[in-house]
Amino acid sequence: MNITHQKPPADDALPAIFRMRAVTKEYQVGDNVIRALRGIDLDLFAGELVVFLGASGSGKSTLLNILGGLDSATSGSVRYQELELCGADDATLTEYRRQHVGFVFQFYNLIPSLTARENVAIVTEIATDPMAPDDALALVDLGARADHFPGQLSGGEQQRVAIARAIAKQPAVLLCDEPTGALDSRTGIKVLKALEHANRALGTTTAVITHNEAIAAMADRVVRLSDGRISDISHNPGRADPETLHW
Amino acid sequence: MRALNRKLFRDLWGLRAQAVAIALVIAGGVATWVISLSTIESLENSQRMFYQNYRFADVFASLERAPLVTVDRIREIPGVRAAEGRVRASATLTLQGFDEPVEALLTSIPEADDAMLNRLFLEAGRLPRAGDDSAVVVSESFAEAHRLNVGDGIDAIVRGQSSRLVISGIGLSPEFVYQIRPGSLFPDHKRYATIWMRQRPLAQAAGMEGAFNDIVLQLERNADAAAVVEALDGILERWGGTGAVLRDDQTSHSYLREEMEQLRAMARIVPLIFLGVAAFLLNIVIHRMVRMQRDQIAILKAFGYPNRTIATHFTGLVMLIVLLGIVPGLALGGWMGHGLANIYREFFRFPELFFRVGPPVIASAVLATAGAALAGTWRALWSAFRAAPAEAMRPEQPTGFRRSLVERVPLFRGLDQPTRMIVRSLERQPIKALLAVIGIALAVAILVTGRFQQDTIGFMLDVQFGFAAREDMTVTFIEPTGRDALHEIRALPGVIEAEPFRAVAVKLVHGHRSHRSAVQAYGRDATLHRALDRSLEPIEMPDSGLLLTDWLADQLAVEVGQSVTVEFLEGRRPRLEVPVDGVVREFVGASAYMGLDAVNRLLRESDSISGVYLTADPSERDRLLGELERRPRIATTSLLENAVAGFNRTMGENIRIFSLVNTLLAGVVAFGVIYNTARLALSERARELASLRVLGFRRGEVAWVLLGELALLTAAAIPLGLWLGYGFCSLIGRAMASEFYRIPTVIHADSYAFATVVVLAAMLVSMLAIGRRLYRLDLVEVLKTRE
Ligand SMILES: Nc1ncnc2c1ncn2[C@@H]1O[C@H](COP(=O)(O)OP(=O)(O)O)[C@@H](O)[C@H]1O
Numbered sequence A: 001m002n003i004t005h006q007k008p009p010a011d012d013a014l015p016a017i018f019r020m021r022a023v024t025k026e027y028q029v030g031d032n033v034i035r036a037l038r039g040i041d042l043d044l045f046a047g048e049l050v051v052f053l054g055a056s057g058s059g060k061s062t063l064l065n066i067l068g069g070l071d072s073a074t075s076g077s078v079r080y081q082e083l084e085l086c087g088a089d090d091a092t093l094t095e096y097r098r099q100h101v102g103f104v105f106q107f108y109n110l111i112p113s114l115t116a117r118e119n120v121a122i123v124t125e126i127a128t129d130p131m132a133p134d135d136a137l138a139l140v141d142l143g144a145r146a147d148h149f150p151g152q153l154s155g156g157e158q159q160r161v162a163i164a165r166a167i168a169k170q171p172a173v174l175l176c177d178e179p180t181g182a183l184d185s186r187t188g189i190k191v192l193k194a195l196e197h198a199n200r201a202l203g204t205t206t207a208v209i210t211h212n213e214a215i216a217a218m219a220d221r222v223v224r225l226s227d228g229r230i231s232d233i234s235h236n237p238g239r240a241d242p243e244t245l246h247w
Numbered sequence B: 001m002r003a004l005n006r007k008l009f010r011d012l013w014g015l016r017a018q019a020v021a022i023a024l025v026i027a028g029g030v031a032t033w034v035i036s037l038s039t040i041e042s043l044e045n046s047q048r049m050f051y052q053n054y055r056f057a058d059v060f061a062s063l064e065r066a067p068l069v070t071v072d073r074i075r076e077i078p079g080v081r082a083a084e085g086r087v088r089a090s091a092t093l094t095l096q097g098f099d100e101p102v103e104a105l106l107t108s109i110p111e112a113d114d115a116m117l118n119r120l121f122l123e124a125g126r127l128p129r130a131g132d133d134s135a136v137v138v139s140e141s142f143a144e145a146h147r148l149n150v151g152d153g154i155d156a157i158v159r160g161q162s163s164r165l166v167i168s169g170i171g172l173s174p175e176f177v178y179q180i181r182p183g184s185l186f187p188d189h190k191r192y193a194t195i196w197m198r199q200r201p202l203a204q205a206a207g208m209e210g211a212f213n214d215i216v217l218q219l220e221r222n223a224d225a226a227a228v229v230e231a232l233d234g235i236l237e238r239w240g241g242t243g244a245v246l247r248d249d250q251t252s253h254s255y256l257r258e259e260m261e262q263l264r265a266m267a268r269i270v271p272l273i274f275l276g277v278a279a280f281l282l283n284i285v286i287h288r289m290v291r292m293q294r295d296q297i298a299i300l301k302a303f304g305y306p307n308r309t310i311a312t313h314f315t316g317l318v319m320l321i322v323l324l325g326i327v328p329g330l331a332l333g334g335w336m337g338h339g340l341a342n343i344y345r346e347f348f349r350f351p352e353l354f355f356r357v358g359p360p361v362i363a364s365a366v367l368a369t370a371g372a373a374l375a376g377t378w379r380a381l382w383s384a385f386r387a388a389p390a391e392a393m394r395p396e397q398p399t400g401f402r403r404s405l406v407e408r409v410p411l412f413r414g415l416d417q418p419t420r421m422i423v424r425s426l427e428r429q430p431i432k433a434l435l436a437v438i439g440i441a442l443a444v445a446i447l448v449t450g451r452f453q454q455d456t457i458g459f460m461l462d463v464q465f466g467f468a469a470r471e472d473m474t475v476t477f478i479e480p481t482g483r484d485a486l487h488e489i490r491a492l493p494g495v496i497e498a499e500p501f502r503a504v505a506v507k508l509v510h511g512h513r514s515h516r517s518a519v520q521a522y523g524r525d526a527t528l529h530r531a532l533d534r535s536l537e538p539i540e541m542p543d544s545g546l547l548l549t550d551w552l553a554d555q556l557a558v559e560v561g562q563s564v565t566v567e568f569l570e571g572r573r574p575r576l577e578v579p580v581d582g583v584v585r586e587f588v589g590a591s592a593y594m595g596l597d598a599v600n601r602l603l604r605e606s607d608s609i610s611g612v613y614l615t616a617d618p619s620e621r622d623r624l625l626g627e628l629e630r631r632p633r634i635a636t637t638s639l640l641e642n643a644v645a646g647f648n649r650t651m652g653e654n655i656r657i658f659s660l661v662n663t664l665l666a667g668v669v670a671f672g673v674i675y676n677t678a679r680l681a682l683s684e685r686a687r688e689l690a691s692l693r694v695l696g697f698r699r700g701e702v703a704w705v706l707l708g709e710l711a712l713l714t715a716a717a718i719p720l721g722l723w724l725g726y727g728f729c730s731l732i733g734r735a736m737a738s739e740f741y742r743i744p745t746v747i748h749a750d751s752y753a754f755a756t757v758v759v760l761a762a763m764l765v766s767m768l769a770i771g772r773r774l775y776r777l778d779l780v781e782v783l784k785t786r787e
């Protein structure tokens, strides 16, 4: 076991909002057991921006899905504040996602039959303390495109709508799975700026998955995964402005 | 509006062509459901009211002649609440401006007041005043057919005596809701009349003074009907009783019962076909939609929409389509139901036949439709309910295509790539392909079934009038008469050929089964009126044995070579064992046949005949009819006028409308199935097709991948559908088989061709609609979208 587990730095007095302990995830595929996560211990702290780095298949998405309550761990414990997610039933997970989590996915996953504003509204309508859909769109600099359908937007714009949708309900955590994976670097940077802006403006704890090393520079912390385990965690002395990134 | 509802309507809009096609099929199902159930309900209500309010009798018997005091004895039979003796007589009517004889059945009503049983409903006018010997009530159908009004006169010949009758009223009786001349295929209101007159004048005309020859009974609520019939038969035996029957064997009632049976069968089968097809179409459309929207479902769930809401969302979509079909379906059903009620009014005469689509029928139609839709889609809806938010976020794995069995067939290697794509796609989703084939085949079958009625009636008439009954007229004597009557008729001007017949009421018994029927006896050399064997060849009358109609043989469970007990109900009423020598195929009626000499031998009557079939020189016809009318021994003369003409005149328009609607509905089913199959194939394979176009395939070549599959499915469905159609028709024929008629499964090549053409047309229309979309396929757009 080469878990390089770490305590949060002493000067960092922020409370942990996620506590993962000995988390494993196994998939049964035919006769084979695929061990996607092999024992993860990790805390996430309020307001920080964490980048998860790792090769394809290293378990990043699996980890994120478990954090977001989209999936359940096979064993171990995942606590969001006081709530134990591991083994929680579907209704609990649904309620958890509804109240606390925003998602951004690689392929935007907007609803094609709804306009940008409606795509945001579909989430704000069920949230307790949302911002106005137009404000969320303004935050990602898309106020002018609110009435456009996803089919009329470029990939980067669609992803920014997805970010607006994710932050509009003012979630406690924002989980982004390869948000720039389908985008060229210039567009990708725009999307990252939107994320960065949301993180700073709203103080949302943000986790960004990527296999792109260059993105790591914008994080407070970088968690590296390989083969279902955490191989390294590092702190950046200062967060780089997404504008300065290039790949 | 909530964003989710907006998505619902936009999804529906995106599906509009498919949704409309499905809604049309649903409309067909709802319409047929509403029509059949409402019609059954209105017939049942009208029947119940008429029977109750006008005191329809329970037992019916006719006899030769009994003194009126016998009625008192009959009233004494335990279980009998009321008994009414009547006089019945046949008459030939002549009407001004109508140069054919009209056969009439005269029934007496008591001297004063209305009858006790089978009372008359008067549509117009009044009952004959007591003492007014010429006043009569005529049946409404007959009055309508000849535009007769109260006050009009009719000349009637009863037993050779002509008298002038004056219409005092136009009415209906529960006894004659369905009025048909015994042995006819259709009611012929122009040539067959039912007339009521006071007892005394009718008894006088019929030679029945102080006597009756027909009696009807009403039973106590819990009377033992069979025992009453037995006691009644016992009393009437010496008065020439021909056996009493209960309502179930009463002509009008049993026609009505058969008709309602058929409607019930229709109510069970036809809507089921439509709703089944609709369920299937919804299944493929919604299944496809849920699969396409996996990621949308996942994102909604990821953001905290509960499973329930998602499932409700898609269920709502299904229900919207259902609603789209129910509303026009109810309207169509109401409209066609009124049309059908009008047809029934022509055939079944009730004081009122009130057609109404009641709330229970509407509710049941809505429930059945919603149920069928949910049954068709629950799996897709369930998978939307169950979809795990994380699972769904992963891109779908490319569908597993494998080299398969067909590919080992050497022929396959000769196929070009697009054709291989067709074959593989059919192979990959065999169930879907099979269901599509079944759906199209059902449409073909509905079309064939819709034409069946006309085809088979035509055939029955051809056989009946072209082959079995080739006479021009039938002369019936008042009572069995000696052969001299035949010679007398032969000598009349204009008679070309004349053949005698004898008809005797009998009861046939075999084991514990028995059936009341008539023995028809012809001479061995008969050429005008003949019985036909199973292959519809004329069959010669046996020397001493009996021939049975196939239906009757089945009823009695008797086979050729066995014998049955024949109880003759006339003359000296012998009871004899007679061997069954053969089986006769007959579409109308169910008789037994014997040689004329054999019957007379058994009855010990030398050479009696009941009537004569004859052919006449058309130019002498009127003179001949005049001569026949003058003969007192002749009860009626009926012309074998082409019954089809009369039938077509009254029913033609209605039947045309119905077969048009039927064709439209079947066309809708065919179009619905074909279009949906094609539309789905297009959306499932848009990427693939666009890729082919990018690779330089021409539009036509790409179209082949899609349309070739459709053509293949349709080609497979057509023969299956024709076969199914034949099956449906023979099922219908079997369900409708009764004592009155058996319907052969005859479908003309025309009808098969028609069904095929309609379905091919539906295919072409679908292909054009899809082709248009294919032509406009935006390559960039399609390739950009992730699927
Ligand atoms: N539903 C699943 N069934 C089987 N194996 C899965 C499933 N999801 C992920 N895996 C496997 O788990 C491992 C980790 O996957 P994932 O978390 O998606 O990796 P990453 O996001 O880092 O590329 C991989 O080997 C992948 O094949």
Ligand SMILES: [Mg+2]
Binding pocket: A060, A061, A062, A177
């Ligand atoms: Mg991943």
